[in-house]
Amino acid sequence: MGTVDEYGRIAITDRKKDIIISGGENISSIEVESVFYDHDEIQEAAVIALPHEKWGETPHAIIVRKEGSELSEEEIIAFSREKLAHFKCPTAVTFLEELPKTASGKIQKVKLRNLAVEES
Structure with a gap:
C-alpha cells in the first residue's frame, strides 16, 4: 500500500496484509512496531491482526x-x-524467544499469524 503525492511520487507505507482494520480504523502495523522499538526492554517486536x-x-x-x-503484557500495553491512539494499541501480547525469519532476515508474519490463531 502507498500514497501518491502532488508530484506523482509514490511512497510505500505498508503491505496490505500488514494493515489492521479495527472498528473501521486503519492501523499500520509498522507504526505500532516502531513504538515498541523505543522501549529499553524490547529486543524485537511484530504486530499482526487477530x-x-x-x-x-x-x-x-x-x-x-x-x-x-521480565516485562509484562500489561506494561507493554500501557507503554x-x-x-499511540488507544485504538492502535494491542489488546494482547505473546512473548517468544525469537521471531521466525526468512533467510534474508525478514520477519515471517504469516507464521506469527498462524501461531497466534492456534493460541486463541
Whole structure:
C-alpha cells in the first residue's frame, strides 16, 4: 500500500496484509512496531491482526524481551497507550524467544499469524 503525492511520487507505507482494520480504523502495523522499538526492554517486536468479534480485527503484539527482562503484557500495553491512539494499541501480547525469519532476515508474519490463531 502507498500514497501518491502532488508530484506523482509514490511512497510505500505498508503491505496490505500488514494493515489492521479495527472498528473501521486503519492501523499500520509498522507504526505500532516502531513504538515498541523505543522501549529499553524490547529486543524485537511484530504486530499482526487477530480476528475480533466486535471490532473485526485488533492489533496483537509479539514481543522478544531483552535478556533479563521480565516485562509484562500489561506494561507493554500501557507503554503503547502512552505513545499511540488507544485504538492502535494491542489488546494482547505473546512473548517468544525469537521471531521466525526468512533467510534474508525478514520477519515471517504469516507464521506469527498462524501461531497466534492456534493460541486463541
